[in-house]
Amino acid sequence: MSKNLTSRSEDYSKWYNELVVKADLAQNSAVRGCMVIKPYGYAIWEKMQAELDRMFKETGHQNAYFPLFVPKSLFEAEEKNAEGFAKECAVVTHYRLQNDPDNPGKLRVDPEAKLEEELVVRPTSEAIIWSTYKGWIQSYRDLPLLINQWANVVRWEMRTRLFLRTAEFLWQEGHTAHATKKEALAEAELMNNVYADFAENFMAIPVIKGTKTESERFAGADETYCIEALMQDGKALQAGTSHFLGQNFAKAFDVKFANSEGTQEYVWATSWGVSTRLMGALIMTHSDDQGLVLPPNLAPNQVVIVPIYKGAEQLEELSSTVQGIMKGLRALGVTVKYDDRDTFRPGAKFAQHELQGVPLRIAIGARDLANGTVELARRDTLTKESVALEGIEQHVKDLLDEIQNALFEKAYSYREEHITEVDTFPEFKKVLKNKGGFISAHWDGTAETEDRIKEYTKATIRCIPIDGKKEEGKCVLTGNPSKQRVLFAKAY
Amino acid sequence: MSKNLTSRSEDYSKWYNELVVKADLAQNSAVRGCMVIKPYGYAIWEKMQAELDRMFKETGHQNAYFPLFVPKSLFEAEEKNAEGFAKECAVVTHYRLQNDPDNPGKLRVDPEAKLEEELVVRPTSEAIIWSTYKGWIQSYRDLPLLINQWANVVRWEMRTRLFLRTAEFLWQEGHTAHATKKEALAEAELMNNVYADFAENFMAIPVIKGTKTESERFAGADETYCIEALMQDGKALQAGTSHFLGQNFAKAFDVKFANSEGTQEYVWATSWGVSTRLMGALIMTHSDDQGLVLPPNLAPNQVVIVPIYKGAEQLEELSSTVQGIMKGLRALGVTVKYDDRDTFRPGAKFAQHELQGVPLRIAIGARDLANGTVELARRDTLTKESVALEGIEQHVKDLLDEIQNALFEKAYSYREEHITEVDTFPEFKKVLKNKGGFISAHWDGTAETEDRIKEYTKATIRCIPIDGKKEEGKCVLTGNPSKQRVLFAKAY
CATH class of the missing domain: 3.40.50.800 (Anticodon-binding domain)
Structure with missing residues (x-):
């Protein structure tokens, strides 16, 4: 096994790619954008799965399994969700291959085996699951419905990187249904807290809990909670998200329940997920120029x-x-x-x-x-x-206990050193360029300002921190009034 | 919950379908032939997975994950395998949807987002895995390679039934590579024994271990080992298979290794799998007119x-x-x-x-x-x-221990009572019609006779039992010489 890795200071991105391959975690496959997760990498993922699964069950969730395919008519039912994912969908159009008459020994799709309705390979499962929930929910007695699924999903990304952004990835997706808005909001926040707990106490990755701005929300969500981590190159990584979906999917799929007074109401929803992307977060939080560094909790061999x-x-x-x-x-x-x-x-x-x-x-x-x-x-x-x-x-x-703690402390110190409060836009650009990390700055709350800052600097609003100061101030770009600092960063 | 099931004697098939749905195990979905596995059914499947995974690891196997998609050119590389699965492949041809100009609010595949090469949704993963193994195997030191994958696969079946035959199903597939034929054969037989052990001692389902005839073999295998169970309606169910693949995939994907003398040789292969079909075997082995009967080992709540x-x-x-x-x-x-x-x-x-x-x-x-x-x-x-x-x-x-044993004993007695030795074809037909179960009969070893018996009776050769008597005799149909009795049955 050839060891010598490119150093992080020399080329961080190259260091990452080499490490993933040389440490036997994953590799690119013959399929564009899809990875092979090698046994050593998969063993680490299995440790994550086991702990998360335990935490989900402890908070009352059950596992189930829903189809890989989403018929186009269901996929398009929730408009914003469909719009958000339409551009990156793998679509099954045929159900048979046949011998290619023009190329002996080769196959081609059988033109007579065209599906009446195209099937989308799930990029996320809200549509197929809510079309199913319609049959499961009649009364308030059927609620809450607390379900999780471990599955593969496909999003046709153009620029892919092992673990961080792949066309197919593994994840879990929770999908819950509730009688009230309050309960659904509490569930979405609870699961974001579960993710934060898992990231910090199991993976030794410090995270900031927050909500997304409207333009960074999940397609179809009314609110997106997230945990944001900071990598060693000063870029942020979204490590998990939990969405309050309002009644959007209930309305799209006509899922109502009879409340205790017998009145029909639309159901409230959440969904939440983490994926093999966490492997990327793990690598980029702890590893060094000698290779992978694993917190003992995640080490296949401690x-x-x-x-x-x-x-x-x-x-x-x-x-x-x-x-x-x-x-x-x-x-x-x-x-x-x-x-x-x-x-x-x-x-x-x-x-x-x-x-x-x-x-x-x-x-x-x-x-x-x-x-x-x-x-x-x-x-x-x-x-x-x-x-x-x-x-x-x-x-x-x-x-081993000491190492687990030390890794968290080290990452925490790094993260704390890399949250910089800035109050002017020149300072914003300077910090972003010279130091990176999170920039805590006032923002006027408009999508326009958010877009302009992104355009000027490539930094996005990673989150509106939940535990953030409620201090008033002036937007770092426009000078308009702001009620809270938000966290900007360049991100994976 | 409405309980009253159709009784088994009234309509076995209807009883099965009703039980699966009413006991909250699974249901049909909005996608043709694909099922939703409900939380209670999935909890049983998780118990199977955990035990099998433990057994695989105990026998030296590691888990990994390979892509869902198989590029057409790889799919067609091993000719027999391709031929066997081409007729039931879901094929991805496009990677994007767009707004349908003719139908406001609807989507259609974007004609400009056609893939250069079609992607087959894996019906089984030999092709994608062996194209990967090519990069992993250079020398005898890299062998054996003992890998398993938990995954979903898709086979476009026309007539589907919950758990027994679905377009998408969940399974595990082991894929191993060896330096010698002997070692690969031993692995294939070992894993068939692991399946038999699991079926009998964990699921309380008695099985017969055997090999398949050439016409019933896995497409691309030189030998298929199997375990065959008997359902309460007298029909057989193939509960697991383990294949000796010879050097077929190594040749198709050019996977060679340098032996200890430095000579290049093709690698020997096996693959083996069990699937959510085992849920069907479980239900039809133990359950009664009151509903599901679970062996304590598989009960989410004992x-x-x-x-x-x-x-x-x-x-x-x-x-x-x-x-x-x-x-x-x-x-x-x-x-x-x-x-x-x-x-x-x-x-x-x-x-x-x-x-x-x-x-x-x-x-x-x-x-x-x-x-x-x-x-x-x-x-x-x-x-x-x-x-x-x-x-x-x-x-x-x-x-609970007593129940686990009692269920096995009961199923074993039933199975033993339903293996009938017959020596003439009229008797064959009579037993098949009046009693069902396995018919132990002499067969002349030709595919032609096998086909004719299937045509006349719908019974197929379930297996050539490994522990069967080596008694000589005359073929039940043709009277030609035979060296061993084989087991015929109608099958799921």
Whole structure:
């Protein structure tokens, strides 16, 4: 495995692309814009899935599965949603291939197998799900309906990047139905909080909770909550969104319920999702020029043990000690791998595990055995120490907790250092250019100003922070009155 | 919830369809042939997934994810595979919709957004995966490659039935690469054994392990191993298949490896899969005229507790006892739900849980509390007993084990009673008509005879049993020599 990555300072974007491929996370496929998620990358995604799934169930949600395809007539029912996604839809028009008479051995679509109605490959599932909910909801007793789906979706993006923007991606999408506006708003906010909790406490990624401006909202939503993270190059990344959909889909699909007085009302809706994009956030928050850095919670192997030996006999001697350590670690809930491959030398193994972000590496040789010690290398700080074999298990366990915290603290400090309050537009442009990060500035609340700032600087309003100061001020561009600072940034 | 199902004897097929819908497992969707898997059905599927995933990982496999789409040129590379699936492919031809100028408010495919190369929605992933493996395999050190994928696939079936045959279904597909034929054959057989173990010991479904005849093989396979189950109407159901693919895909995609002597060789392959079809097998193996019967291993709730009370005060009294039982059951690893909904009467709850196959139901009222007993109802036998509160937890735990075994034994007896050895064709037809089940008969080994028997009787060769007698005999149709009995049946 060739290790040498381009450094972040040299070319951040190139560093990212190389890391994703060299650390065996994902690669481009033969299909334009679609990725292959490799086993190591998928194992990390599985850890995210398991934790999120647990959190969704704990908050009362159930999983279900809805069709991949959305008939065009359903797709176009909610006008804003349709408009928002029409430009990036993969469309199935035929249901059969046949031998191509002009090209022996080749196939072509069978012109006689044209679908009466085209099928859109779901870019998101509100349409197909709300057409189904119509049959599930009659009375207030059927509410709330709290459902999540793990699925693949397709959005035909023109410029794609592994994990960050791919034509097909994996995600979960929650779709809930409620009797009241208040309850639906509370659900949308709750799930945004679940995402924030997951990002911070599980992925060690600090996030800012906020709402989107109207022009950045999900197509079909009345309000979009989001969590925004900051990458090491000073660009923001939207890590999750939760939408209050009002009665838009209920009206488009005529989903009403009888309230406790027997009156028919339209149902209130939310939807919320996170995707394999989180892999991009993970990589760009913690990793360094040596490769991936994984918070212990997300590491497929939290510890790897590498034996240093000459000959089979020495290996056997080491191995019985190693088995004891592994048993002890597993009893403490630590995942550990013994890398006793004889096709690679220790140095090559060290390099690989460093590149792949294994949080702790234990190296043990005959001399260590004699001294009753092992060498313990920590991935995040790239430091090594000699540690007594006795009690190694608890030491490792504690260190993993420490690493999980340290990664969050480091990212948090970086993020805090990169939120800059500015009050004039020249300053805005200067900070954006020289420092990057979030710019906290007053905005007059108009889409026009938002657009102009975007046009001048490429920075967008990432969110109106929920916990932000309610201070009054003057718009950084127009000088018109503003009631709250918002966060601008260039973004992924 | 309206319970009354059509009885199995009246109309088996109608009974199945009604059960799937009324027990809240799945329903048809707005998309032809595609189903919605409802939360209760999906919870059962999640239990299957978790156990299978554990078994795959235990046998050394890793998960990964490959694209949904297969470019036509890759799809057609392995000729037999392409031929086998071409007739049932959903094909994406466009990547954008636009406003339809002739129909305001409607959309149409944008004629300018036609793909240069059509994309087939994967009916199975050998093509896309082997085109990827080409980049992953150089040397014998890269082998074996043991990968599994959980995914949705699409096969455009004309006649669909919930779970049994749907245009889109969920499955797992294993795709492995090996250095030798022997190793690939062993893998294909191993995974068929894993499926058999899962079906019998987890789903309580007895299966016969065998190989398929050439005409029933997977398109592109040199050998197909399978597990065949028998449904209560005497029809067989193929519950899982595992294919030895020879070097067919390696040749089609030019995947070679350098062996330890440095010589280039084509790689050997297997693939294997089970799908949401297993839900159909589950339903038709165990369920009865009252509804679903679930083996405890697959029950989202193994026990449900229903309080019998008048007024809030009585409910509160009962609830503290119930909480104690639940705690005790959970400590033993039993999943339990307290159904204290005040919107339904006990009778309605009993009916629902019976219909949904909850293995054990505990009813507890004020009188029970006074007597120190509860009423325990067993779903599989539809029997009730009064049981002491003291020690109820262990009693329930033991009973769940007993039910799991009893369901297997019952299905096994039925299956054994429905394997009939026949030696003449008139007898063959008579047994098939009057009794159904598997017919064990001699076959001369030709596709022609197989086809003729199918034409005359609709029965197909389900498998050549692996553990079958190697007895010589004469073909039941032609009288030509045969070396082994094979199993015929009508099948789903």
